[in-house]
Amino acid sequence: MNIEIRNGRVIDPKNGVDRNTSLFIADGKVAGLGEAPAGFVADEAIDATGCVVCPGLIDLGARLNSIEAELAAAVAGGVTSVVVPPDADPPLDEPELADRLVHRGKEIGKARVLPLGALTLGLNGERLAELAGLKKAGCVAFSQANKPVVDTEALLRAMEYAATFDFAVWLQPQDYWLSRNGIAHEGEVANRLGLAGIPVAAETIAIATIVQLARDTGCRVHLTRLSSAAGVALARQAVDEGLPVSFDIGVHHLLLTENDIGFFNPHARFCPPLRAQNDRQALSTAAGSGLAAICSDHTPVGADDKLLPFGEAKPGATGLEVLLPLTLKWAEAAGIALPQALERITAAPAAVLGLPSGQLAVGATADVCIFDPQATWQLTPEALKSRGKNSPWQGYMMTGKVRTTLVGGRVVYSA
Amino acid sequence: MHNPQLNKDGELIHLLSIEGLPQRILTQILDTAASFMEVSAREVKKVPLLRGKSVFNLFFENSTRTRTTFEIAAKRLSADVINLDINKSSASKGETLLDTIDNLCAMHANLFVVRHASSGAPYLIAEHLQNIGRDDVHVVNAGDGRHAHPTQGLLDMYTIRHYKKDFTQLRVAIVGDILHSRVARSDIHALTTLGVPEVRAIGPETLLPKHLDKLGVHVFHDMEEGLKDVDVIIMLRLQNERMTGALLPSAGEYFRHYGLTPQKLALARPDAIVMHPGPMNRGVEIHSAVADGSQAVILPQVTFGIAVRMAVMSIVAGN
Secondary structure: OEEEEEEEEEEEHHHOEEEEEEEEEEOOEEEEEOOOOOOOOOOEEEEOOOOEEEEOEEEOOEOOOOHHHHHHHHHHOOEEEEEEOOOOOOOOOOHHHHHHHHHHHHHHOOOEEEEEEEOEHHHOOOOEOOHHHHHHOOOOEEEOOOOOOOOHHHHHHHHHHHHHOOOEEEEOOOOHHHHOOOOEEOOHHHHHHOOOEEOOHHHHHHHHHHHHHHHHHOOEEEEOOOOOHHHHHHHHHHHHOOOOEEEEEEHHHHOOOHHHHOOOOHHHOOOOOOOOHHHHHHHHHHHHHOOOEEEOOEOOOOHHHHOOOHHHOOOOEOOOOOHHHHHHHHHHHHOOOHHHHHHOOOHHHHHHHOOOOOOOOOOOEOOEEEEEEEEEEEOOHHHOOOOOOOOOOOOOEEEEEEEEEEEOOEEEEEO | OOOOOEOOOOOEOOEOOOOOOOHHHHHHHHHHHHHHHHHHHOOOOOOOOOOOOEEEEEEOOOOHHHHHHHHHHHHHOOOEEEEEEHHHOHHHHOOOHHHHHHHHHHOOOOEEEEEEOOOOHHHHHHHHHHHOOOOOOEEEEEEEOOOEOHHHHHHHHHHHHHHHOOHHHOEEEEEOOOOOOHHHHHHHHHHHHOOOOEEEEEOOHHHOOOOHHHHOEEEEOOHHHHHOOOOEEEEOOOOHHHHOOOOOOOHHHHHHHHOEOHHHHOOOOOOOEEEOOOOOOEOOOEOHHHHOOOOEOHHHHHHHHHHHHHHHHHHHHHO
16 A cells, blocks of 8 residues: 655654655555655555644553543544553553553554553562563563552662663652652642642652662663653753663643642642642753653543542543644743654654654654644544543643544544 | 632632632621621520521531531521431442532532531532532532631631731731641631731641741741730641651640640730630640630630621522
């Protein structure tokens, strides 16, 4: 199947491409840019007039509670690869479970499923899961999702073991003791609303511990969902030191702060919590400078689990279908050029994963997102394919709409 | 941001928190409460303002005292009062908070008095009532988590006004576990709204929330320094469970530093009043000689509380 995508603005941040031209796809790969390869006859032409043609988005964190609906949501959001944290029910701590998830993803045939295996059995932070077995079953790295390893010795051993096989370990830096009772950033808003606080030190202590262990073990570490200015500063130090560490930030944390809790809005409850304005500013700078990739941290939560008092509501927001428009919104507000913004959700996450995807070079797998950067749409429950309708943006207008998504040169979504 | 307590004409339809309420509404409540003081002194202690209305006391957290004062207040307004001890009924059967509310609305409830262990629960209920178009049903917060206890805050203001007349010349000290106290948060908002120029918070760092200065409060760790020349002292109850963690070493050490003794009281103005929301821990936060002394106004607070709750219920149900 040969496809020509015509008249679009092709942006391939990794290879510095940004021009109006045609993209040619053959045998599931990018076959040419601008010029058709010899003998190319298009079976299908896609008119991308007024649209941006970019690599398919790679989301470093999306929970797939009902996998069919969520993978449909992914491609509707232009996401062609999703990294799935292991905190499913049951947790992804056995090779058979990972195998089944990968198989199911292929069967559905929409976005690629890249599972993170559980670092410890049941994510309980005590006994190691069978990392090599999980890797063989298709896990791309190992993680605790947002459950801290309480026992520092267990964390050290887990990282040593992972380093033995050069497996990467993904951790959300949050000290168990300082975060276990908290429900909001320890700041002005939590104080006013009488919500138990999670201090910034919960993040910085965990980063300092993990970075020290990375230094000692040589384990490759990816720290997920940074939330604070002080955390960003530690992240920058670790990178400057040349340690094998990378970072990501949830897109909501680039746009919202503790003030968005308003009068106890449960849709503004996140893990880690939304923090203060200066924290949001530092996160924005970190994403802008390329220190961190951006992800959706897609967390579908049923209405019944949100229609509760703030502290009882489950944290998280739907993300797969808003990752692109919210990244565009952030970029516009922060004065980041479109190619740089797209880099944070394509090439940057590919680099975290060590994958050759996230680009449109000739020969690359044809995972492509075609979107209209001007089109607006209203975020309503009906507008979302995800089962997760939980969003602080319900009712808001979003700018940026995906028209077509291709995975491996196959159209998997078309608006 | 829309304040869910007020209707579009700026009238009070729910009492959820003191924060965000204008001074005129606080004053209206205190003035209305003053007019009800006389009712409680009558032989027939009733006015017909809420006749035919149903007040549901929804206590998701136990409290005999607060519930009783709301019950008395509602009965003096001639309302029908239904007490629901939710711990023992719906919640244990898995019914959600909002399902409970829907069911009680179907029973023609007019006013919910809500106490809940989670901060913000009364907001959730008020928002839900708005979403289902029941603007004829009102919510009064009787204490939610650490967030607010607005009727306690108002009765404290009534007490201060009764003894001190003018808010704008006062120094008020709040002493003790402010971090976990919904009463303290409501008092702070009420005092600053009513124009008290100096509100002090006294306690160890473990019992004080961060950013208190943002609420216009001066923090003191030394009680003797903090009590100097104050007109009003509000003592807070120290819950026993605060002793089990790392917040405080012992009740004895707490009392030595932050217990109100006659010696420390002597540092305040000679006409200073001593308040406490009850129930008191004698020998932990307050010495018996002070609790029973001439400057204590702790029992009048309870009496005023009934008039204040009558005022709040009659105003919200009347709007």
